[in-house]
Amino acid sequence: MNIYVGNLSYQLSSEELREAFEQFGEVSSANVVMDKLTGRSKGFGFVEMPDRASGEEAIKQLDGAPLKGRNVRVNEARPRENQGGFPPRRAPRRA
């Protein structure tokens, strides 16, 4: 399950996010989105969990929870249209 985690501290790292979600279930991979220009955090990240139930549980618990002194915004991530997909063309599949 792909989980979007936003509104996090710039001081937070991916492994800290990993541990935060591992409290509620198994985490396959955690990834805080870093800026390619500055090299620092963009303020949001993504956590991937193999179990859907643990993902929902982690969301219910970590959504709005104070992480690094900041309340994080946790929700299920959007299914990206080109995840290793063939068409490099951006197709507006947004309602």
Added chain:
DNA sequence: CCTGAGCGG
């Protein structure tokens, strides 16, 4: 620059 929107490669 010590920041502040929110969905990455």
